[in-house]
Amino acid sequence: MRDEAREGAGISMLYVEDEADARQMVSRMLAMNYPNLTLYSADNGLQALELYRQRTPEIVMTDINMPVMDGIRMSREIKTINPEVLIIAVTAHSDTSYLLSAIEIGVHHYVLKPLNYQELFAVLDKVLEQIELKRLVSAQHRRLAQSERQLAAAQRIARLGSWQRDLDAEIMDWSDEMYRICGLEPGSIPASYQAFLERFHPEDRAGVASSLARALDPDRQPDHTFVRVLRPDGALRIVRLEVEAVREQAGTTGVIGTCHDVTELKQAELQVRSLTEGLERRVSQRTSLLQATVSELENFSYFVSHDLRAPVARLEGFCTALLEDCGGCGHANCRQYAERSANVVQQIKQIMDAFNSLTHLARCALTISDTDLSALARGISQRLAHSEPKRRVEFVIAEGARVKGDPELLGKALGHLLDNAWKFTSKTDRARIEFGWNDQEGVRTYFVRDNGAGFNMKYAPKLFKPFQTIHAPGEFGTGTGIGLATAHSIVLRHGGRMWAEGEVGRGAAFYFTLEPNPESGSYLKEA
């Protein structure tokens, strides 16, 4: 500090002396000892005054007895321009009248002529130190004012009021924002404890008082309460009140706390809650509707799988009996009719089985785990290749299609898609079946593509309907017509969708997506 002062960094001084030799000598000495001090010099009061106006140095060191304008007059003038200026008088006079005028105008430092440099430097050091101190204090003042402004702005922006109550003082301290939250002009009413309590809704006052009292308990953990502020205009604000004890070495001296205006937040919370409740109500309505539908479906499927089974079995039995015992009547068509009836019974049974497996799919619970579609596709392709070793089919299977899903069901779905491709490439030279994926508009989309018989896009809507075939019976072997319907149903159960593209004679492509995180279990909770 002292070294800095001696250097006089950032400080300037005006030196006024009418004697040229003395002025030069002193100026040189000053420049040598205070290299960082900016020094201006003048040889009379008038010139000095002019220079002062231009440069406004912090220090003026002046001779008293000078022509044109003496040091006392000049100092008075300068003091009127800047009362803070520090003036060092250099004089040979010990005359009291000079001294009195000097004191009167606020000259506090003297150096007597002839100049003793040690004395001059001591005075100058003191003055520089004074300036440094003043600068330090004013910088701290600025910082303090700035953080106060920041605190006030932060409180205003956050709608956070603060207050403090000292146990031995009548009047509390409320921040401006605290007043505003209460609907008052800052400082407009005395911040007494009673007035504080009266800011709150009558029903909440006891709670607020007890919060403040409880905070004094040394074992208590900080917590918060939501209370209502009742403004003079009758408006209610919801605030979050937090209280803490002020502890000093002598013990607890008071309580300090905040009131955070969370009215809008609370309103939004209420809105969200009511929206959520509405949504839950709707979901539960839809769920009961769905449950009713499912229960009907279950009744129907029970009817097919149990009640219909017995008469169909009987019919089958009689067809067999007819086939086994017929031959005596001699009618040529008899046996043929019996055979065809038996065939029809087999068709009915197939359809019933297909129906049951589809309805089962719609109801069964999913068991979700990590599933490698690529590995499943590879397994299926090997099975297909072994089933007809004479066929030459190129399988192209992209690796690493890992998804979350029910491995058994997804394997079944892929099986149906690949079976389908296998079947419809049976008359294709250089048959090629591909499993892969790509991202379509950001959605991972898997596909099974072949270069087989394809289909006319106008039949696309029929593809996933059960028991619908778009090729003539027997053209591509037999099928119950539920393979694609089953695959479609499995994809739907996994929250995805399935569609197909094709062209007659050019092949077909089946696409599907899957929900990234499907849930295990049935899609309906048990009633």
Place this chain on the structure above:
Amino acid sequence: MAPSYILLVEDNPDDLFLASRIIGKACGHEILTARDGEEADELLRRMERDDTYRHIRLVLLDLKLPKISGLDLLRGIRTSDKLHELAVAILTSSDNETDQEQCWQLGVVDYIYKPMTVDRLKGILSRYEGAQ
């Protein structure tokens, strides 16, 4: 030599006819019929008393029966001192997996989905001929 019997417990006349026909084609055993669970139960108890139950080669039991269900009848047979050794085959059109599991646990020689065929019945009889 005393005749051998197959006891057919079946309520539906068509099923009764079809099963009787298959039995007639598959073997020379006499057919005893019961039209519901209660009737079957009474018949079996009577045969148990006079020991004629020994001549029953096979019980063909429908599950869905009036009065006493096939499953209850089977339980009764299995818990009886003498009857428990009878060979019982289920003849049903239900595909209920729980029923099937319970029947196997109670010890049946076969679980046949209707309609029964001559070969299936012959197979059972050849396996259980002289089982008693």
